Amino acid sequence: MIEVKKNKFFLNEEVNICLNNIIKNKSFANGYIFFGAEGVGKKQTALRFIIEIFKQSSQSDNVEERITNNNHPDFLIIEPDSPLATKSSGSSDLEKIKKNGSEIIKIAQIRNIKTFLGQKSINSEKKIVLIVDAHLLNEAASNCLLKTLEEPSNGIFILLTSKLNLLLDTIISRCQIIRFRSFSSKNIKSILKDLPDTSKLSINSKLEIEDLINSANGSPNQVFRIIEVWNDFSDEIISKLDSPIKNNLEVLEISKLISEKLEVQEQICLINLIQTIWWRKTNNINLIKKLENLKHFLKRNIQPRLAWEITFLKISMEDI
Numbered sequence: 619m620i621e622v623k624k625n626k627f628f629l630n631e632e633v634n635i636c637l638n639n640i641i642k643n644k645s646f647a648n649g650y651i652f653f654g655a656e657g658v659g660k661k662q663t664a665l666r667f668i669i670e671i672f673k674q675s676s677q678s679d680n681v682e683e684r685i686t687n688n689n690h691p692d693f694l695i696i697e698p699d700s701p702l703a704t705k706s707s708g709s710s711d712l713e714k715i716k717k718n719g720s721e722i723i724k725i726a727q728i729r730n731i732k733t734f735l736g737q738k739s740i741n742s743e744k745k746i747v748l749i750v751d752a753h754l755l756n757e758a759a760s761n762c763l764l765k766t767l768e769e770p771s772n773g774i775f776i777l778l779t780s781k782l783n784l785l786l787d788t789i790i791s792r793c794q795i796i797r798f799r800s801f802s803s804k805n806i807k808s809i810l811k812d813l814p815d816t817s818k819l820s821i822n823s824k825l826e827i828e829d830l831i832n833s834a835n836g837s838p839n840q841v842f843r844i845i846e847v848w849n850d851f852s853d854e855i856i857s858k859l860d861s862p863i864k865n866n867l868e869v870l871e872i873s874k875l876i877s878e879k880l881e882v883q884e885q886i887c888l889i890n891l892i893q894t895i896w897w898r899k900t901n902n903i904n905l906i907k908k909l910e911n912l913k914h915f916l917k918r919n920i921q922p923r924l925a926w927e928i929t930f931l932k933i934s935m936e937d938i
Contacts, residue, residue, distance in 0.1 A: 630654075630798050633663060637796070641670050646744070647794040649767055649775040651752070653782045654798025657839030660778045661750060663798075668693060668746050668776070675742040691740040696727050697750045723749070725758040731766055735773045745773045752777035753784035760786050767792045800836025807831065809838050826895075833894040844891050847884045851875075859892060861899060862933050869934060873926035882916050885926075889913050908933055 640646060652660040665685060672681045672690070684690040698721035731747055739745050749755075755763060764786060767775065777793065779785060801809075807827070834840035848856070855872060863869050876885060893909050896902070908929055915925040 630659060630663070633796055633798060637663070637667050641667075641674070644674070646671070646774055648771075648773075649777070649793035651777045651779060651782070651785070651790065651793045651795045652798060653779055653795055655800050655835060655837055656780050657834075657837030657843075658798045658800060659838070660780075660798055661748075664748055664776050664778060668748065671744070671746065671774070672742050675744075692742045692745045693748070694731065694734045694745070695748045695750065696723060696731070698723050698754045699727065721751075721754055723752070723755045723759050725756070725762050728755070728759045728762040728766065731763075731773075735766070735771045739772060743772075747773055747775050749775065749777045751779065753779045753781040755785075760789065764788050764792075801838055802836070803828075803831050806834065806836075806838055806841060810841070829891065829894045829898065833890040835890070840887065840890075843884070844887050847880060847887050848891060850879065859888075860895065862896060862905060862936065863930055864934050866931065866934060869930040870927060873923055873930060876926055877923035882922065885916055885922060886913050889916075902936065904936060905933055 652664055654660055669682050669685050672685070672692070681690070685693055688695060734747070735745055737745075749763075767789065775793070777785070777789075782790065782795075810827075830841055830844060833844060851859070855875065858868055858872060863872065876888065880888065889909050889912055893906050896905050896909075912925055912929040915929075916922060
């Protein structure tokens with residue numbers, strides 16, 4: 619996690635100004651939607667916002683610790699659950715897109731909010747509910763949340779999402795949208811420069827800062843995830859990934875290694891970086907499209923090793 623400077627507890631300057639004014643004037647809305655790309659500090663900022671709200675009405679010195687440890691009596695956080703083995707029949711296309719074969723926010727979790735808000739505040743004027751990845755609400759949970767938002771309560775809702783279009787319009791209309799802009803290359807370079815330990819950036823000479831930043835899509839957190847993924851490979855493997863692979867045996871070996879070593883989201887990070895490096899070296903749009911299709915396959919839970927093998931074998935036949 620990026621260390622935030624003490625004099626600026628929000629990463630995004632525009633968001634910083636907006637939320638500071640809300641806190642200063644105590645002009646709290648019933649609901650907020652923190653909207654922006656993955657890894658631009660939405661959750662971190664939301665937690666700092668919540669801490670500052672509670673500090674206004676509580677003299678306790680351990681507000682920050684209690685929020686961080688999720689044991690504050692007036693704070694509830696809702697995060698996506700694994701659907702386990704439950705299979706839904708007749709789900710809409712939207713539901714399939716939302717679930718994406720991974721996690722979902724269920725109606726039972728949203729019903730817990732009603733119970734939570736039905737209890738009197740203990741240490742603060744208002745209770746606060748934070749919903750992480752709100753776009754993963756299933757249909758029943760979305761409708762239940764809408765009813766809760768419509769009812770007068772002593773709560774403040776903060777919804778975090780990178781996919782505003784997957785939220786119900788009626789939920790959006792009842793919340794104030796706080797937009798988080800992606801970071802510029804200059805911003806990210808400044809963050810990297812301010813880190814107490816940047817030595818990990820030079821572990822492998824083939825990892826160029828510009829490639830790293832360009833593949834992160836304006837997300838500082840994505841930068842660090844890519845560094846961890848890239849530095850987890852040997853110099854030999856990195857050398858082979860540095861350009862399109864032509865040897866079929868190497869394709870099979872590297873596909874096996876990647877699929878066994880990395881989780882799916884880490885594999886997608888790696889693809890973003892490979893796309894950036896290969897585009898810089900080849901300017902071949904067909905390579906980029908094939909790698910984009912690979913991401914699509916992984917997100918749809920196609921067997922990762924098979925997906926990598928097919929993609930790399932197709933790329934090996936490209937006339938580069």
